[in-house]
Amino acid sequence: MTHRRQFIQQVSMLASAFSANSLFNQTHASNIVSANASTKHLTAAQVATDEDYWSVIQQAYTVHPSIINLNNGGVSPSPRIVQDAVRRYNELTNEAPSYYMWRILDQGREPLRQKLADLAGCNAEEIAINRNATEALNTIIYGLDLKAGDEVIGTKQDYPNMIQAWRQRAARDGIVYKQLNFNFPIENDQMIVDIFEQAITPKTKIIHITHIINWVGQILPVQKICAMARSKGIETIVDGAHSFALLDFTIPSLGCDYFGTSLHKFLSAPIGSGMLWIKQDKIEKIWPLLCNDKPNSKDIRKFETLGTRSFPIEQGIGEAINFQLAIGNKRKEERIRYLKNYWVEKVIHLPKINIHTSLNARYSCAIAGISINGLTSAQFGNTLFDTYKIHTTGIVWENISCVRITPHVYTRLQDLDRLVKAIHEIAEKK
Structure with missing residues (x-):
């Protein structure tokens, strides 16, 4: 009976991401449902600027507290529930790999x-x-x-x-x-x-x-x-x-x-x-x-x-x-575009600064390229990380030379304020 109960629990865990028993429903659903209810009267563009709403989303991530990751265009971190799901499935698999992989998880x-x-x-x-x-x-x-x-x-x-x-x-x-x-x-x-x-x-x-x-x-x-x-x-x-x-x-x-x-x-x-x-x-x-x-x-x-x-x-x-659907595609798009515009608009008029990306919503969303006259993209990117612990990526490709900066839904405004401050200081020193 013990083995039978364990088997049933393991099989039900498999289906959990697609059922009411999902990790998302167990962990985040109530908070996000509440946040969605409090903002249901707002358009996606209006929700994009609601920091109380996005603080709920931010809490779902486990990002490093001392590194500001603005290279989400390369690969993004997963929310904790996604990490937990992978860990649980991996533990289950290793109990009897060929059985659980091919007969259960498959x-x-x-x-x-x-x-x-x-x-x-x-x-x-x-x-x-x-x-x-x-x-x-x-x-x-x-x-x-x-x-x-x-x-x-x-x-x-x-x-x-x-x-x-x-x-x-x-x-x-x-x-x-x-x-x-x-x-x-x-x-x-x-x-x-x-x-x-x-x-x-x-x-x-x-x-x-x-x-x-x-x-x-x-x-x-x-x-x-x-x-x-x-x-x-x-x-x-x-x-x-x-x-x-x-x-x-x-x-x-x-x-x-x-x-x-x-x-x-x-x-x-x-x-x-x-x-x-x-x-x-x-x-x-x-x-x-x-x-x-x-x-x-x-x-x-x-x-x-x-x-x-x-x-x-x-x-x-x-x-x-599950996490994506709880936020909503349009809300996510508008929030990340807002974050990109937030930092770009604060530096675009500075001397020596070049923005390689449109601010028109039809032509850009998350990613923006920036360069500073007199600095290579490697020098600029290295300074951002070495001095300010802001992780970006330097781009040198064909006719493009810049630092690519990409926020995500977990990015906080204070992180972008730190980026803006860094850009100001680096440009002034150069």
């Missing part, structure tokens, strides 16, 4: 698939769960039947792993990889669309679009680019690593054919989790990146033949989604 993938699909606004049969945006997008890049001479259009400002993947396909298969070059920020949708359109030839098969440019946070007009491409019979791939769970959108609304993202950025899911979306009628023609016994199947699961993987990480995603 059964949790389908509820998770549906939960991700609901968040993405799509059919669950279009979602594959993997480890990051690089894996998701490489699945598409290497899975497309392209032949020598076929053209692919991307940009020099795309993520390096995607650029290298296309270059490797060009070297291996003889496809033609063309890169456009943009000088951001740009606040003109049609200009961006026109530059893509002018690069098209009768041999163009694919346009690769980065939804949010990771270097400086420029939001590209994805829907318009995809609509233009579709009118010419060209397929589109969207890199949504920095947009998913940050901007309030559904994947089908973009009008793309393929989409990949990391879940450990703005969703705050466990580190090393990602998602692939393929329009349902395109699944059959894409070859899996890793072998499958039915590579031409119409089943999205053919892209999940990864062998042994981290089941605890996969199942921890469910609690991150």
Whole structure:
């Protein structure tokens, strides 16, 4: 009886992220429900400035008290409930790994698939769960039947792993990889669309679009680019690593054919989790990146033949989604945009300061790039950390040289005030 009770408890724990018994409901639900009730009369933009509301959200994180982390564009910390879920699933797995992984935890993938699909606004049969945006997008890049001479259009400002993947396909298969070059920020949708359109030839098969440019946070007009491409019979791939769970959108609304993202950025899911979306009628023609016994199947699961993987990480995603839904996509987007604008507006007019990101809500949200005349990005970034314990990342890529600063929902205004003070002092000394 004791073993039976333990087994039932373990199985119920598996389902907890998708039930009333979730860690989120046990730990945070009542506080966030109360905070939501007190602000239900406010718009998302108004809630963005309500520090009492966001203090409730901030308390869910376990960030280091003496380091201000403003490099959330790289990877974001998970709330405590997500960490606890991963730890619990890991402990369960290690009681009898092959049993609990393959017979118990593996059964949790389908509820998770549906939960991700609901968040993405799509059919669950279009979602594959993997480890990051690089894996998701490489699945598409290497899975497309392209032949020598076929053209692919991307940009020099795309993520390096995607650029290298296309270059490797060009070297291996003889496809033609063309890169456009943009000088951001740009606040003109049609200009961006026109530059893509002018690069098209009768041999163009694919346009690769980065939804949010990771270097400086420029939001590209994805829907318009995809609509233009579709009118010419060209397929589109969207890199949504920095947009998913940050901007309030559904994947089908973009009008793309393929989409990949990391879940450990703005969703705050466990580190090393990602998602692939393929329009349902395109699944059959894409070859899996890793072998499958039915590579031409119409089943999205053919892209999940990864062998042994981290089941605890996969199942921890469910609690991150619970946390996301409790806040609401639009509220989250508006808050993080508010935080970015908060610090930028306090330094943008200073002498020697250059902001490499638009403040127009249509063209940026979380990420902003900043540089100081006379300082390299490495010098600037190192000073921020060594003197002020503010963690950022220095960017030197193509025509971009700046420090990238990215807040998240757990970022406090006093942290950004400290950043502003640091920028003032560094600029004055230079």
